[in-house]
Amino acid sequence: GAGVSQSPRYKVAKRGQDVALRCDPISGHVSLFWYQQALGQGPEFLTYFQNEAQLDKSGLPSDRFFAERPEGSVSTLKIQRTQQEDSAVYLCASISYGPVYEQYFGPGTRLTVT
Amino acid sequence: AQTVTQSQPEMSVQEAETVTLSCTYDTSESNYYLFWYKQPPSRQMILVIRQEAYKQQNATENRFSVNFQKAAKSFSLKISDSQLGDTAMYFCAFMNPAAGNKLTFGGGTRVLVKP
Numbered sequence: 001g002a003g004v005s006q007s008p009r010y011k012v013a014k015r016g017q018d019v020a021l022r023c024d025p026i027s028g029h030v031s032l033f034w035y036q037q038a039l040g041q042g043p044e045f046l047t048y049f050q051n052e053a054q055l056d057k058s059g060l061p062s063d064r065f066f067a068e069r070p071e072g073s074v075s076t077l078k079i080q081r082t083q084q085e086d087s088a089v090y091l092c093a094s095i096s097y098g099p100v101y102e103q104y105f106g107p108g109t110r111l112t113v114t
Numbered sequence: 115a116q117t118v119t120q121s122q123p124e125m126s127v128q129e130a131e132t133v134t135l136s137c138t139y140d141t142s143e144s145n146y147y148l149f150w151y152k153q154p155p156s157r158q159m160i161l162v163i164r165q166e167a168y169k170q171q172n173a174t175e176n177r178f179s180v181n182f183q184k185a186a187k188s189f190s191l192k193i194s195d196s197q198l199g200d201t202a203m204y205f206c207a208f209m210n211p212a213a214g215n216k217l218t219f220g221g222g223t224r225v226l227v228k229p
Contacts, residue, residue: 031215033215033216033217035217040222041221041222042118042120042205042207042219042220042221042222043159043205043217043219044219045216045217045218048214048215048216055214056214056216059216089157091159093159093217095215101147101164101209101211101215102149102161102164103161103215103217104161105151105158105159105160106158107156107157107158108157108158110157
């Protein structure tokens, strides 16, 4: 596709359930980022991949959050034992390099934990 | 760690008029990039304008321009000839290429363009 795609667009989970959020980056983009955006706030960095290597996971809020990108393209963000505070929009972005350094964002997945 | 502050939660402007959004940031880096992103109600984040810290000239993109004051660590966005389609959340963001290109965002400013 022409842009970053994410699925599902909306996810409702009961507290304690596991969820998996998918991101398809722009073809050929080496780097992929995950951000969490709480309601009414700016996005916050979660984790970053370069190809299949997870180079920075400093933003993951707890060990219930796990991300992978096994073949260097599609990425999955998994949240185990979801809690209400996990409710947010999860944004994925991929980047084209120099000299632009522009991140292209997907539409996000809105997760609601009830 | 870098921080980005947007002090205006909400701004309203009449169609065809000009509005300026403020952004300040804190960093000890000398090489970095600054961005303004637009997020309409549909939620897709779109790049509006980009500024490299090493460039003294302020970036412009059609009706959008910035006032980059490196010493003051200020990066304001001016929207000229505002259009109804400019209604959105606007986020200022900082990126340090040496730290993996992750974006640090401000809290956002909601812009409402009134007809």
